[in-house]
Amino acid sequence: MSVGLPEFVDNPENRCPVILLVDTSRSMTGSPLLELERGLAVFKSEVAKDAQASLSVEVAIITFGRSVSLAQHFTTVDEFVPPSLQADGLTPIGEAIEKGLELLEQRKATYREQGVQYYRPWIFLITDGAPTDQWQPAAERLHQAEQENKLLFFAVGVEGADFDTLRQIAPPHRPPVLLNGLDFSSLFVWLSNSMRRVSQNRVGDVIALPPVGWGQITS
Amino acid sequence: MAVNHSAFSESSSHFSPAWKVIARTAIGVSHQQQGHPCQDAYAYRQLEGGILLGAIADGAGSASHGAMGANLVVESSLDFLQRWHEFALRRGETRWLEKLDQPKTQRFFEHLLQRLRHDLQQRANESHCDLAALASTLLVFVAHPQGIIALQLGDGFLVIHRGDGVYQLVFTPDKGEFANETVFLTSADALQSLQVFQSTNPITFICAATDGLESVAIKRRNWSAFPPFFEPLEMYMRETPNPEQTPDYLENFLNSDRLNQRTQDDKTLLLAYYPAQGEADHADHTD
Numbered sequence: 179m180s181v182g183l184p185e186f187v188d189n190p191e192n193r194c195p196v197i198l199l200v201d202t203s204r205s206m207t208g209s210p211l212l213e214l215e216r217g218l219a220v221f222k223s224e225v226a227k228d229a230q231a232s233l234s235v236e237v238a239i240i241t242f243g244r245s246v247s248l249a250q251h252f253t254t255v256d257e258f259v260p261p262s263l264q265a266d267g268l269t270p271i272g273e274a275i276e277k278g279l280e281l282l283e284q285r286k287a288t289y290r291e292q293g294v295q296y297y298r299p300w301i302f303l304i305t306d307g308a309p310t311d312q313w314q315p316a317a318e319r320l321h322q323a324e325q326e327n328k329l330l331f332f333a334v335g336v337e338g339a340d341f342d343t344l345r346q347i348a349p350p351h352r353p354p355v356l357l358n359g360l361d362f363s364s365l366f367v368w369l370s371n372s373m374r375r376v377s378q379n380r381v382g383d384v385i386a387l388p389p390v391g392w393g394q395i396t397s
Numbered sequence: 398m399a400v401n402h403s404a405f406s407e408s409s410s411h412f413s414p415a416w417k418v419i420a421r422t423a424i425g426v427s428h429q430q431q432g433h434p435c436q437d438a439y440a441y442r443q444l445e446g447g448i449l450l451g452a453i454a455d456g457a458g459s460a461s462h463g464a465m466g467a468n469l470v471v472e473s474s475l476d477f478l479q480r481w482h483e484f485a486l487r488r489g490e491t492r493w494l495e496k497l498d499q500p501k502t503q504r505f506f507e508h509l510l511q512r513l514r515h516d517l518q519q520r521a522n523e524s525h526c527d528l529a530a531l532a533s534t535l536l537v538f539v540a541h542p543q544g545i546i547a548l549q550l551g552d553g554f555l556v557i558h559r560g561d562g563v564y565q566l567v568f569t570p571d572k573g574e575f576a577n578e579t580v581f582l583t584s585a586d587a588l589q590s591l592q593v594f595q596s597t598n599p600i601t602f603i604c605a606a607t608d609g610l611e612s613v614a615i616k617r618r619n620w621s622a623f624p625p626f627f628e629p630l631e632m633y634m635r636e637t638p639n640p641e642q643t644p645d646y647l648e649n650f651l652n653s654d655r656l657n658q659r660t661q662d663d664k665t666l667l668l669a670y671y672p673a674q675g676e677a678d679h680a681d682h683t684d
Contacts, residue, residue: 181633183650185625186613186659192576230661293618295576328574378427378661 191233193296194376195252195285196369199274200263201305201336202243207265210306210336210360217362218260224370225255231370232256234297234377238281242274243267252285271305271347272313279319282329297376299329302369303347304362308340317347324349334365334393341396355393364392415447416540419640420667423651425609427661433458436533437607437665438467440475444482447542448494450475451667455553455607457532457581462524466517466531470582473516474537477509495543495597502595506548509537510591513582532581536605540669544597550587552579554615555594556622558602558631560678564622566615568592570608579608601678602631603669609662634670 200214218239226232232255239250244267250258278301289296301320323329333344333354344354357365371388420439427433436456443449452471456463485493497505513535514528521528534551547555552570559565571580571590580590604627606614614626633646640647650656651664 181636181646182629183653183655184614184627184629185623187616187623187626189612189615189617293616293620295572295617297577298575 190292190294192377193236193289193294194231194234194373195282195296195299196235196237196373197278197282197299197301198237198239199271199278199301199303200239200241200249201269201271201307202241202263202265202267203269203307204243204266205306205338206243211263211265213360214304214362215260215263217366220363221366221370222255222258222260224367225373228370228374228377231374231377235370235373236285238285240274240277240281242270246270246273246277248277248281268310269305269307270311271303271309272311272316275301275303275313275316275320275347279316279323298327300373300376301329301331303331303333304336305334305344306336306339308343309347313343313347320347321349324352335396336360345396353396355390355395357393361392368392412445414443415542415671415673416443416449417634417637417640417670417672418443418449418451418668419634419644419647420451420453420665421644421647421651422663422665423648425660425662425664426657434464435663436460436463436467437609437663438464438471438533439665439667440471441667441669442475442479444479446491447671447673448482449538449540449603449669449671450478451538451540451603451605451669453536453553453605453607453665453667455534455551455663455665457534460530460532460581460583462526462530463533465520465524466583467533469516469520469531470513470533470535473513474509474535477512478537478539494539494541494546497546497595499593499595502546503593505546506537506591506593507588509548510550510582510588514587517583528583532583534579534607535582538603538605540600540603540671542671542673543599545594545600545603546596547594549592549594550580550582550590552608552611554604554606554611554622556604556614556627557600558627559598560601560674564624564627566620566622567594569620570611570615599671599674599677601671601674602627602634603667604630605667607663607665609660609664610666613656613659630666630668631670634668635672635675640668 236252238252241249249261333348336357348354422437424435438454441451452474454467454470456467517531536549536553538547549568555567
């Protein structure tokens, strides 16, 4: 008997969408932005080490300073080239969050069209200042989404950031984290390890995130 | 651990089974790495008159007693179905299966669902845990010479072939918004999420599986069965006189590197073939 073996259909990989909202206001000029760029390169190389994660993780970057712009549309790490960032302008955190949420909805629509399954998305806000625009409506939308379990939002403040406001923007159960100096590299190593666990996640498992060694949780 | 049952009906143990059936579970790569126990379960029974009962369940990863839940629901389902059939026979309703239309099948399976939730609650009480600790999905079918009835709650898949060249995915797996989310027997919305199927077209081949094989067997873009996955399995069943006694082909496949490179989860596969119908199809095609 020479029965062949079942052949496999080509389905797209499940996606882990991650959106980085990055502060490029004037105060980020010099070392802060350089270290952040270095951190992005670390993120790419760390995720690339994990076969499953490198097929799953999709990262998009929205910068906010003089304007809010899409510095990087969703891409998997193999195609990800960390953009070089310019610092200038103020700190429109509210608008950045709104743009991030819109970008996420668009991406989900694309996933559905293509029959692509995805994990709960992550949004990371990185800032060294205080918002210079109306942030309350955006924060409300965030809290609503968190309550409905639609996404995971993390706020990271560099030394000097306005933590009082950040505490109001971040969801109550996940307060903002103060970065150790400019150690973005450790932050991004942590993020890549977390993404690895997400991409291996089974039904309903509570993901034990790796310990936050790159900052202090402020509550 | 998966439970393999091919017990014959107690009311008559001297009949030739009409179906060829085999089922196996292979532990997933990620479970081996993380040391998780297998939470898949399956059971099947043949009853006189060409009836095949089959059940597959996948315990929730987050449920502390998911394996127990899965094993309970497959056994309880088959017990329920067998008792119902025997009761029908005693009342002279030998063709009760054929007479089920869609609404009656729906009510029938809702009845089964309630029975299972009751059994799960009882087991939870005995085990001093929450109902949710026994969470699992469930896929059940009753195949007979004139057709099939089936239910699905949660993910996993049921594919049937009527010998006409079309492999039909009977249900669209129930997924939440996010990958790996699904609904369970213990979920509050289980009843609303119950999917039911009924057909009076004779079946030649059945393939039931847990979620672990979905990514390689089902085209997700339009939720359809991928024929090149199922054709070799059906041929294996057709060509093998007694699959349960020659399980190498299936076991090798489920444990192959090729498969483990594409899947991480536990994989359960149940295959059934009805030679009488298969031969009739063959005769039709050789005119």
